[in-house]
Amino acid sequence: MATKRKGASPRKALKKRAVRSSKPARAVKSAAVTRLNGRDTQHAVEQFLYRQAEYLDTKRWQNYIDLFSGDGIYWMPPDPSHTTWEGMPAIFAEDQNLMTVRMNRVLHPDAWSQRPLWGTNHVVGNVTIESEKPNGDVVVRSRFHMMELRRDDVRHFAGSYVHHLKRTKDGYRIKLQRVDMTNAQAAYDYVLQVWV
Amino acid sequence: MLQERIPDLAKFVEPDRVRREVYTDPTIFELEMQRIHERVWIYCGHESQVPQPGDYYAVQIGRQPMLMVRGKDGGVHVLYNRCPHRGNMMCGDRHGSAGEFFRCSYHSWTFQHDGTLRTIPMMESGYEGTRWTRDNPDCNMKRAARVESYRGFVFASLSEEGPTLAEFLGPSRIAFDDMCDRAPEGEVEIVPNCFRVVQHSNWKIFLENQLDALHPSVTHQSTGRAARDVEIAIEKRTGHAPLSYHMLSAFATVTIDKWDVFQTLNYPHGHCILTGYMGLRPKDPDTLAYERVMEKAYGKARAEEILGVNIHHVLIYPGLSVQSPLQQLRAVRPLGVDKTLTEIWHFRLKGAPEPIYRRSLAYYNLVNSPATMINADDLENFWKCQQGLASEGGDWVSFHRHFGRDIAKEGYVETGPNMGTSEAPMRNQMKAWSELMSKD
Numbered sequence: 001m002a003t004k005r006k007g008a009s010p011r012k013a014l015k016k017r018a019v020r021s022s023k024p025a026r027a028v029k030s031a032a033v034t035r036l037n038g039r040d041t042q043h044a045v046e047q048f049l050y051r052q053a054e055y056l057d058t059k060r061w062q063n064y065i066d067l068f069s070g071d072g073i074y075w076m077p078p079d080p081s082h083t084t085w086e087g088m089p090a091i092f093a094e095d096q097n098l099m100t101v102r103m104n105r106v107l108h109p110d111a112w113s114q115r116p117l118w119g120t121n122h123v124v125g126n127v128t129i130e131s132e133k134p135n136g137d138v139v140v141r142s143r144f145h146m147m148e149l150r151r152d153d154v155r156h157f158a159g160s161y162v163h164h165l166k167r168t169k170d171g172y173r174i175k176l177q178r179v180d181m182t183n184a185q186a187a188y189d190y191v192l193q194v195w196v
Numbered sequence: 197m198l199q200e201r202i203p204d205l206a207k208f209v210e211p212d213r214v215r216r217e218v219y220t221d222p223t224i225f226e227l228e229m230q231r232i233h234e235r236v237w238i239y240c241g242h243e244s245q246v247p248q249p250g251d252y253y254a255v256q257i258g259r260q261p262m263l264m265v266r267g268k269d270g271g272v273h274v275l276y277n278r279c280p281h282r283g284n285m286m287c288g289d290r291h292g293s294a295g296e297f298f299r300c301s302y303h304s305w306t307f308q309h310d311g312t313l314r315t316i317p318m319m320e321s322g323y324e325g326t327r328w329t330r331d332n333p334d335c336n337m338k339r340a341a342r343v344e345s346y347r348g349f350v351f352a353s354l355s356e357e358g359p360t361l362a363e364f365l366g367p368s369r370i371a372f373d374d375m376c377d378r379a380p381e382g383e384v385e386i387v388p389n390c391f392r393v394v395q396h397s398n399w400k401i402f403l404e405n406q407l408d409a410l411h412p413s414v415t416h417q418s419t420g421r422a423a424r425d426v427e428i429a430i431e432k433r434t435g436h437a438p439l440s441y442h443m444l445s446a447f448a449t450v451t452i453d454k455w456d457v458f459q460t461l462n463y464p465h466g467h468c469i470l471t472g473y474m475g476l477r478p479k480d481p482d483t484l485a486y487e488r489v490m491e492k493a494y495g496k497a498r499a500e501e502i503l504g505v506n507i508h509h510v511l512i513y514p515g516l517s518v519q520s521p522l523q524q525l526r527a528v529r530p531l532g533v534d535k536t537l538t539e540i541w542h543f544r545l546k547g548a549p550e551p552i553y554r555r556s557l558a559y560y561n562l563v564n565s566p567a568t569m570i571n572a573d574d575l576e577n578f579w580k581c582q583q584g585l586a587s588e589g590g591d592w593v594s595f596h597r598h599f600g601r602d603i604a605k606e607g608y609v610e611t612g613p614n615m616g617t618s619e620a621p622m623r624n625q626m627k628a629w630s631e632l633m634s635k636d
Contacts, residue, residue, distance in 0.1 A: 076567070078389055078391065078565075079389065087550070087553070087554060087557065088557075089387060089389035089391070089542060089557065089560060089561060089565070090561050090565065091391075091561075091565045091566055091567045092565075092567050093561060097426050097429075097430060098426075098562075100422075100426050101419070101422045101423045101426045101441075101444065101569065102422075102569060103422075104421070104422035104425060104426070105418045105419045105421075105422040105423075105569055106418075108417070108418030108419075108421060108422060109418075110417050110418050111418035111419075111573065112415065112418075112573045112576045112577065113572045113573045113575070113576035114418075115576075116576075186392075187392040187393065187394050187537060188391075188392065188393045188394065188566035189394045190393070190394070190395075190396075190572075190575060191393060191566050191567060191568055191571060191572045191575060192566055192567040193567075193572055
């Protein structure tokens with residue numbers, strides 16, 4: 001069946017990437033031979049989400065932006081009922097250009113609000129593959145919890161991610177990341193400086 | 197009692213400087229709530245937020261939790277969010293529909309949308325010979341003393357006395373005229389989303405910043421520069437960058453020395469206007485198409501008059517900052533002496549083409565959302581102001597720039613030529629503050 005034949009190609013791509021990356025990924029490579037395709041996808045997607053969270057928590061902004069495709073969008077609606085960012089109020093609705101503005105602003109020496117010590121810690125879980133296309137594109141749902149420290153103040157944000165991931169020769173790229181924060185509608189004590 | 201504690205408020209405010217306690221003393225804050233916010237006209241919301249009878253929005257006026265509600269007669273009422281029985285809050289949500297009538301969750305007393313008592317359980321017996329009678333106003337949900345609206349923008353005053361809304365707004369009503377006139381149909385409607393951001397600073401610090409032309413190029417330099425770089429890159433690649441990049445880059449390209457060419461106009465009651473600087477009337481196809489719709493609606497001369505209005509901010513003291521050419525506003529709700537909530541709304545120009553809505557929406561999202569790249573640095577400064585003012589390192593806040601050079605005109609005060617960075621708006625706000633605070 002055509003779908004089965006095509007289904008093999010993501011595995012190939014996964015192998016390719018596994019060669020380039022570190023030890024845990026290599027273990028996947030060997031296991032991939034016997035595992036079902038769905039489990040390979042699950043693992044690859046999870047690794048992708050964890051890496052994305054790690055880029056945020058280690059402030060590797062350019063690496064983070066590079067995870068998006070050229071036309072990719074990071075979107076945080078203010079209301080869970082919203083179905084599109086176009087023409088709608090949005091907390092974030094940023095393509096790579098706007099993300100670059102945000103990154104360069106944060107890195108600017110006179111970004112006053114960036115002076116105080118601040119850091120975040122993301123935990124991502126409940127990773128569920130909603131759909132996978134024969135070409136390897138997937139829609140993934142997950143949950144996150146983020147703790148942020150700014151000066152002596154701690155804030156918590158939690159919610160769900162929906163990633164629309166495109167399979168490319170360099171691994172997954174984000175076509176759309178939807179972030180629904182459970183606290184999206186609560187008053188913001190101070191603001192959000194970067195992506196959640 | 198408060199009067200005894202602060203015997204002479206006049207000594208806190210001089211024409212060119214203000215004592216730090218005005219921003220930090222909880223007793224002064226309480227007095228401000230009594231004498232300013234719970235007396236003057238406070239913005240509640242827009243009529244289009246409550247289209248159907250029973251629709252309500254909760255709104256804080258001073259320390260009073262209020263409800264703005266649409267009545268069956270089509271009118272908009274503003275009521276205290278309180279049941280007259282035991283004092284229970286009537287509506288616990290920020291907004292919603294009361295349905296046919298308000299119903300208290302405690303003992304099921306029900307009220308009409310205008311606050312009039314409708315029914316209570318077993319009302320036919322048990323109240324004979326008591327103070328509880330239908331004609332006792334204490335048995336109704338209490339109404340705001342006065343409610344008026346101007347072009348769909350609803351204000352309430354908790355005081356029976358004082359100027360009418362029209363008198364109070366005076367020339368600052370241009371905020372609403374400019375916003376509504378820019379709609380080919382002459383009115384705006386709410387975009388149903390409120391961004392709410394808490395700042396850890398006194399409410400006056402936010403208001404003073406609104407017309408402060410000295411700060412943008414300093415405070416917002418990082419975002420302005422970052423946006424300018426990307427704007428240039430996009431221009432090189434495609435020949436044209438979206439206006440949203442200009443909205444951000446203008447913060448850096450208009451350097452501190454260039455701000456003097458703009459002007460502030462200062463009105464009675466503390467209201468002020470800062471003239472525009474962003475050049476929001478480009479000659480792109482979207483703008484030209486919109487201008488054609490406007491000419492069709494108003495005629496060439498009137499359309500030109502409307503589109504020629506050049507305003508950046510209108511500050512309606514003591515709680516509203518309006519950016520009329522971008523159809524958005526920020527309502528300021530003081531929560532405590534060092535804690536302030538801003539409620540930020542966007543409006544759609546009725547009858548205007550979609551790209552014009554999208555353009556101002558971009559500003560709403562980039563500048564006014566909780567992920568703002570602009571206000572983040574303002575809030576950092578506001579917090580630092582509050583921290584510094586709590587110290588005994590000095591007693592005064594300085595509003596000296598171009599002091600003594602203000603020009604008194606008929607009914608308003610103008611900054612002199614090339615004095616856009618004058619601190620006249622802050623002086624004007626503190627003048628209104630003194631006048632209001634000196635009345636028992």
